[in-house]
Amino acid sequence: MEMTPRENMMAILEGRQPEYYGDFQWAVKLMMDPVWKSDSMPKDGLEHKDSWGTVCVNPVGGAGKHPVITPENAVVTDIEKWREQLVIPSLDDKDWSDAAAKAAAVDRSQYFVEYFCAQGLFERSHFLMGMEEAFCAYLEEPEAMYEMLTAIADYKKRLIKEAAFHLKPDVIFFQDDWGSKQNLFLPPDVWREMIKPLQTEIAQVIHECGMIYVHHADCICEPIVEDMAEIGIDIWQGVIPQNDILSIQERLGGRMALIGGIDGPAIDDVDTTDAEIMAEVHRCVDTYCPAGRFFPGAPAHLLRDPNEHLVEADLRVYGAQWAREHPIR
């Protein structure tokens, strides 16, 4: 009997034999909840404010919304005055009925219901202040910054409980990009001091609500992977190959599952050939699947549709072939 997409991904997550290796996200139905909707904005190239007051622009034909923060429009201009300058959004007026109906309609024997929780603590801190000001505040005013992060974390915990009540998600996709393609943004010790304790509290709430914790960070996280496992992240989604993935797998010893491995930007040119795309997919599967608990996939969507489609199509075929040829004993 064939496995359902959900059963197949659970097999990989639990280190059992799957029918195919592939992206965990293939087995989820993503719920667009009222908070996510209120923070979405049209692709019109114009400035809009999200629920926290952060000015964003979603460029016409662009990849998605992007904060455009200036000294004039920043929500928090002085971290020591964050209590006066920041109004935490209310959760009381949200209508969850549409998302709840969609969640109830999902056949959970086939798919996971996934709740998308965008802009984690770190991202929200620089969305409120602008990257430069926020980064400096982490080093220069750590106590005030930690107080503001605690307020953001408290909001997140309330929001996750609300989502759990209304949607009963199986999985949370918690987004917080902690680094770039070159390194972590914060020095690891600063991340451990400022982010890790609060993220641990968030992870506890996620698990109390019965969700699998998928953390999205399509960046370098290599210096903190043991900490991520310790926090309670079940799956790190967005493992770019600029991380030494083989070394990470050895260090983790299976304590945290991984999604990613494909070098998306390297195969996302108009001139990229089908053969080059398929070679990268095969490299990813061949190199990282042997360690187990690995979901091959692009850490972030490719921006060119034909390339994105070929990655998925080829991964579906090669991931199944690889599973047949490499049974878990």
Added chain:
Amino acid sequence: MTILDDISSAVQRGKRKEVAPLVQQALDEGLDPVAILNDGLVPAMSVIGEKFSAGEAFVPEMLVAARAMAAGTEVLKPRLAEAGAEPLGKAVIGTVRGDMHDIGKNLVRMMIESKGFEVTDLGVDVAPEQFVTFLQEHEDTDIVCCSALLTTTMPEIGATIRAIEEAGLRDRVKVMIGGAPVTQAFADEVGADAYTVDAGAAAVRAVELVRG
């Protein structure tokens, strides 16, 4: 420890409140303002830039160091002007059309400034014609720096270089490019003069370009 060592140490630790008084003290002690710049402030940022390239320093540490250096430079400015000191070179920088990312571009700006360049920042989402207009209005510009963070906006780097060529300005300036998806092969393809992987390396390369 000399006072120049103290200045360098304070910059490297990002202590902007310490740097300005130390620079003032050095001036009061009769040190040459150019020496304070070149033997105190600039080497400190070079150390940070090298550590950043080696993965030993992180973005916030570069930012606070750059701000500390700027605090010192502000004290020096009037004395440097009196001494007739010229910038090492002039550069213009921007993220290309359609791309809103700015942190990497800002780091490059700060690091190039820290080498003694005068840098004009055109911001993000900068159209090729904006670069061209700037170059037409500022004939003494030595370097154009442009970056893209997305595979879909990367071609705008090539469009910018072509626009500079078509305006007849290409021989007058060097073009440096960067950004997460950018590679040396791409730089060769679009005819850039230099590509570097990070802000620290960009500053070093900018100096090489103007010194020939």
